[in-house]
Amino acid sequence: MNYTRHIKHYQSRFGFGLSLKDYLDFKESNSTDPLTQVRKQVAARNYASLKISQTTTPLQFKEMQQMAKADRRQMIGDDRKIIIEINGEWIAEMAKTSNPLREKMSLFWHDHFACKPKTSHMTSSYLELIRKEALGNFRKLLHGVSKEPAMLLYLNNQQNRKGRPNENFAREVMELFTLGIDNYSEKDIKESARAFTGWSVGPDKRFKLNQRQHDSGSKTFFGETKSWTGEEVIERILEEKSTAGYVSRKMAKYFLGRPPGEELQAKLTKVFYESAYEIGPVLLTIAESDEFTSNDIIGQDILSPVELLVRLERDFHVSANDNFYRMAIQKSLGQILFQPPNVAGWPSGKGWIDASTLPTRLSLARAFLLRNDYEVKTNESFAQGEDLSENLSRRLTKGLRAEANISDIERAFGHLSYSEKTTEMANWLLPESILAENELIEEIKRLNFKGTKGALALIASLPEYQLK
């Protein structure tokens, strides 16, 4: 077994790929068990909220209605810029953290509990709940997310009132967050929607049970008739084994790049259910499975746009004077944090690739390393607010500048010959060693990619750099 290949595999699936330092260290020592790292990260309890999350304050919509229209617009515009800052700070954290698994799982939960928070305060509240509990317990996470103002508003639960239920929230909780489609009836949705009536957001912008809107009458849920509360409905859903099955399957698919086989799935369901929804044991079961290191898994999945962005930042130390370049890349590759396309979250695997995203992906390394102008599409708004999108469009049509700093790569490989360099870089950055008979390299060399930067741009522009 190719040792580096294994290390890279674990690091790219349970993290954001192998850093240059780790690559050089592993090459030197050749001893660390890749699983040890995963185990350490699963057990790590070192959660700290992002700095910016501690500074957000709620928008007071009621008071804002008294304000002049221009002031109100200004305030909303400013708040949306803070959402972009949170987005950027989170990306930066992914690139520099010593526990990438926490961020990797936070990304998973953000996709699982897909949500577009309306304000910066709701964004940070939702994000920090997810980051905090990312490696903890699903039951806690589910209860928490269900009461996040961002989620209650996103799923229209403000409109879910006694006598006039709005079923959106109840439906998505069961279809997407827990049981999965076909494991409940339409009646279960109608009845449980009544249990969630009155679940709303108070003046302090936290969860509030509005008693006057809450329907405390008797409801029949999963065949049992009583005056179900929302919390009881969630607990009942967790008693169903299909919840453990559905959620662990999704986790396995996230790490494997395809659904798990029957045997592994049975194991995962059991582990998840019997541990009362602890997340760590599921992750370890996936990492330790034979399936995880099989040949049809390694290098057979495609980086999500955010993973690609994090890698580019981490590998090439990209810097820009503000966060807009991060938004632009997320936008053009089809994944903007805090703006999932819909309640079902983002695509995955081949779903990321089409005629417009592939050329953009393949051009990014060159944009950063060789300072090619990177053009992004601006035909749609980034955020819901018009102010922001206009602002962004203007910046982006002027061109996007972000630069790489590769002094550490220069130090590591600068002294090598061009062909040794490309080999080392491919070993470090690509999931498979593909250079041996790659006629493409020869052809591309004619395009004049000179020096260490050129070699790096070449390797990182290969389609294989998009794989994990």
Add this chain to the structure above:
Amino acid sequence: MIPKLFRYSAPSAFAGKRLVVVQLSGGNDWLNTVVPYRNDIYYKSRPKLAIGQDRVNRLTDEIGLHPSLSTLNNLFDRGEMAIFQGVGYPEPNRSHFRSMDIWHTATDGKSHSDQGWLGKWSEKSPEEFPSLEINENLSLAMKAEHGKSLAISNLNGIKRIKDDRLLQAMAHSKLHTHDMAAYLYQTAARVTEGADYFSSLIKSRSSSVSYPSNALSSDLKIVANLIKSEAETKVFYTSISGFDTHANQRGTHERLLKKVDESLWAFRNDLKQANLWDDTLVMIFSEFGRRVAQNSGGGTDHGTAGNLWLLSGGLKKPGMRGQMPSLEKLSKGDLVFNTDFREIYSGVLHHWLKSPHSNGIFGSDIGTAII
């Protein structure tokens, strides 16, 4: 070398018919779009949202269009529009994603597929030319394992690809055995060849028709440009989103329908002037209609049966098609469908695109609507 997927030759005089899909994403409230303005139950169920009798554009003694749709009303009067009512499928699903999947894959709602009806059609059709979606991503409807569909978001995207020398080199490199890498190399090849083809066609001709400025209009303008340039592509796909009107529906819906109305009118006039409107079929659909009764937030929740519209200068059977479902006999608060959408799909493939393969896509028990 991988085989050329598309020919690069100059366009021949293309005489066939083309299909342009316009998807209304989010579940359009068809009841407020095509209004049963004599129906008491409609007004009782929607005290805040119903469109008043005096405001509708009357099509028949019973049915009228939303006031935002004044130019479509004009098309209806000219016999260039068919409105299928009561369109849906058995055991309707009220989830956006699942229901959209069902519309995209044309499956019966029980089975799942990762191939779309237009993707499968393109796989089976002898044409070498790619179907084109004007979008950042390819919709499921257009996907198939060996389909020939491309998604391109705008004209700049086409030019950028054509000028990317590295991408061109990758496209011409040998096939890789490693599955996922091979997929990326093949995609690169498909993209560059498609971009070469379309960029050889696109003319910077200024259209004498002015399009309103909204995203749907920009997309339809690109489609019109390619059709006028005699692209041999038969299927184009566009979409407009925002129809999930759970709250404060009135203004939002009004604006959305206005965009649809204006964009389609400009598109139609553009093609009409070029004498191509009779050979172009526009199909408009949404993943479901909305519930009969309004909700407490001034909006409507996910429902079931809705409409499907066809626009063209060459319709054999324009006017009202199918039946307005009863507002009395509801199923779980929702309208009951009477026309299976797959019959219309089947008709579009069979009668319009003259494809002999439509039965293989929908199953033999599905009828074929006259188009």
